[in-house]
Amino acid sequence: MKALGRWLTEHGMTVGSPIALLLAWEWASATGLLRAVFFPRPSTILAHLRDLALDGTLWGHTATTLARIGWSFTLAAVLGVAIGLAMGLWRRLREGLDPVFAVIYPIPSVLFLPLVSFIVPAGEVALVVTSAVTSFFLIAFTTTHGVRQIDRLVVEAAVHYGARGWRLFATVLLPGALPFIFTGLRLGLGFSLIVVVAVEIVSASRGLGALLWLSWQILKVEDMYATFFVIALLGALLSYGLAALRDRLLPWVPDVGDR
Amino acid sequence: MSVVVPAAMLVLWELCSRLAIISPRYFPPPTTVGWVLADRVAAGDLGAELVVTLTRLVFAFALAAVPAIPLGLLMGIARPVRHVVEPYLAFIFPVPKITLLPFLLIILGLGEPAFVLTGASSAFFQIVISTLAGVQTMDPRLLDVGRNYGAHGLRLFGKVILPAALPAIFTGLRLGLGLALVTLVAVEFIAAKSGLGHLVYRHWQMLSTPEMYAAFALIGAVGLVLTRGLRALQARVLTWQDDSGG
Numbered sequence: 001m002k003a004l005g006r007w008l009t010e011h012g013m014t015v016g017s018p019i020a021l022l023l024a025w026e027w028a029s030a031t032g033l034l035r036a037v038f039f040p041r042p043s044t045i046l047a048h049l050r051d052l053a054l055d056g057t058l059w060g061h062t063a064t065t066l067a068r069i070g071w072s073f074t075l076a077a078v079l080g081v082a083i084g085l086a087m088g089l090w091r092r093l094r095e096g097l098d099p100v101f102a103v104i105y106p107i108p109s110v111l112f113l114p115l116v117s118f119i120v121p122a123g124e125v126a127l128v129v130t131s132a133v134t135s136f137f138l139i140a141f142t143t144t145h146g147v148r149q150i151d152r153l154v155v156e157a158a159v160h161y162g163a164r165g166w167r168l169f170a171t172v173l174l175p176g177a178l179p180f181i182f183t184g185l186r187l188g189l190g191f192s193l194i195v196v197v198a199v200e201i202v203s204a205s206r207g208l209g210a211l212l213w214l215s216w217q218i219l220k221v222e223d224m225y226a227t228f229f230v231i232a233l234l235g236a237l238l239s240y241g242l243a244a245l246r247d248r249l250l251p252w253v254p255d256v257g258d259r
Numbered sequence: 260m261s262v263v264v265p266a267a268m269l270v271l272w273e274l275c276s277r278l279a280i281i282s283p284r285y286f287p288p289p290t291t292v293g294w295v296l297a298d299r300v301a302a303g304d305l306g307a308e309l310v311v312t313l314t315r316l317v318f319a320f321a322l323a324a325v326p327a328i329p330l331g332l333l334m335g336i337a338r339p340v341r342h343v344v345e346p347y348l349a350f351i352f353p354v355p356k357i358t359l360l361p362f363l364l365i366i367l368g369l370g371e372p373a374f375v376l377t378g379a380s381s382a383f384f385q386i387v388i389s390t391l392a393g394v395q396t397m398d399p400r401l402l403d404v405g406r407n408y409g410a411h412g413l414r415l416f417g418k419v420i421l422p423a424a425l426p427a428i429f430t431g432l433r434l435g436l437g438l439a440l441v442t443l444v445a446v447e448f449i450a451a452k453s454g455l456g457h458l459v460y461r462h463w464q465m466l467s468t469p470e471m472y473a474a475f476a477l478i479g480a481v482g483l484v485l486t487r488g489l490r491a492l493q494a495r496v497l498t499w500q501d502d503s504g505g
Binding site: 011012013014015017018037038095096097098099100102103104105106107108110111113114115118190193194195197198201202209212213215216219221224228231232235236238239240 | 261262263264265268282285286339342343344345346347349350351352353354355357358360361362364365366437440441442444445448449456459460463471475478479480481482483485486487
């Protein structure tokens with residue numbers, strides 16, 4: 001009881017403010033202060049969320065989106081870490097690819113959809129590849145930086161003690177770069193969600209982004225809010241869940257992105 | 260190397276496209292794209308679309324930065340404000356901001372305010388979070404020293420807290436501008452009928468690929484100039500500080 005009281009004084013505002021806002025919203029929409037067409041009552045949205053969940057619509061779309069995130073993140077992670085490591089190790093490769101990456105990176109990944117759909121079959125594959133673009137660059141950049149920031153003294157000491165080639169890489173360079181690789185992967189996963197949803201809005205007929213866009217087009221405003229809520233939940237889970245997982249599994253690995 | 264590799268890639272693309280090893284319909288040779296780019300710029304219509312996108316960007320950025328910096332600072336100084344606002348930041352920050360577009364479209368109607376605000380929202384949250392981090396991560400000794408020397412209230416804020424948070428604020432502005440551009444171009448691609456993003460979409464639909472790549476190149480150039488330019492500016496203006504949170 002005492003612990004609860006202490007917790008409440010510490011977090012009371014943080015918990016109270018969303019509750020107060022939701023209540024105020026509920027009241028304002030019910031009395032017509034807010035136009036319920038645009039801002040349906042939270043209780044109505046919740047009811048729609050329940051309906052969408054019960055008839056299975058929501059699960060299907062969520063599963064589709066999650067599968068796409070999984071595929072595109074895997075693609076981005078494998079290529080990003082590999083190329084990032086290579087760029088960190090070989091100066092010439094880095095100098096060569098840097099300007100190419102610098103021009104491509106700021107282009108929003110949704111825009112790659114046309115380009116990608118010329119190369120791979122349109123539809124699911126194009127969607128996954130397009131969604132991987134931004135995460136790939138992010139992961140490659142952080143990995144490169146992770147290799148480059150390793151203290152030269154450490155590397156030289158290791159070389160002195162006879163570590164070369166694979167041994168040097170596996171015992172010195174890779175562990176040294178690991179915190180950065182993890183940060184890159186965490187940021188990359190967050191971006192996978194963002195881009196998958198964006199691409200779904202543009203081109204898909206399934207997935208949470210598509211559900212949101214279709215709900216807009218037929219003006220099912222409550223479903224829009226419900227879908228948005230699920231997307232936000234997914235985003236919170238991906239970004240905070242992963243950070244918590246890292247703290248738990250790898251407590252000694254600092255998150256360089258939190259600086 | 261940094262000239263050779265990109266040049267070699269362009270030459271290779273040119274050759275493959277000319278020799279029809281890759282389909283010139285989908286991958287027109289870079290020289291063709293270059294000519295189209297020069298042609299459209301000379302005709303003025305590409306420049307006009309660029310101006311549309313940049314105008315939206317300026318409005319979005321201003322709409323984000325003006326409320327975001329004071330809010331971030333206030334959250335950093337006043338604990339109650341931080342506790343009240345934090346849950347919303349935490350809830351909205353990881354959400355793709357493009358999902359706000361349909362909401363703004365139903366509330367504001369299909370038009371510039373909805374497009375610009377969607378772009379602004381992605382910059383807003385980034386700037387708030389960077390500014391807050393700037394205040395929170397400042398060396399507490401600086402505060403103690405300031406207080407010991409008699410700085411309180413506004414003086415402490417203006418002489419100690421703000422300068423200490425400035426690099427992080429600048430980083431937030433730089434990242435925010437980049438995010439606003441990305442979101443705006445995506446919004447143009449999806450919903451607008453003008454701007455560089457829409458240009459890519461239109462030429463994709465019409466399969467006029469040289470024009471599509473030309474718009475593509477222009478977007479990449481704008482992004483490059485913004486990110487590199489601001490980073491250089493930051494290094495010049497805030498010479499005494501490391502880039503934090505970049």
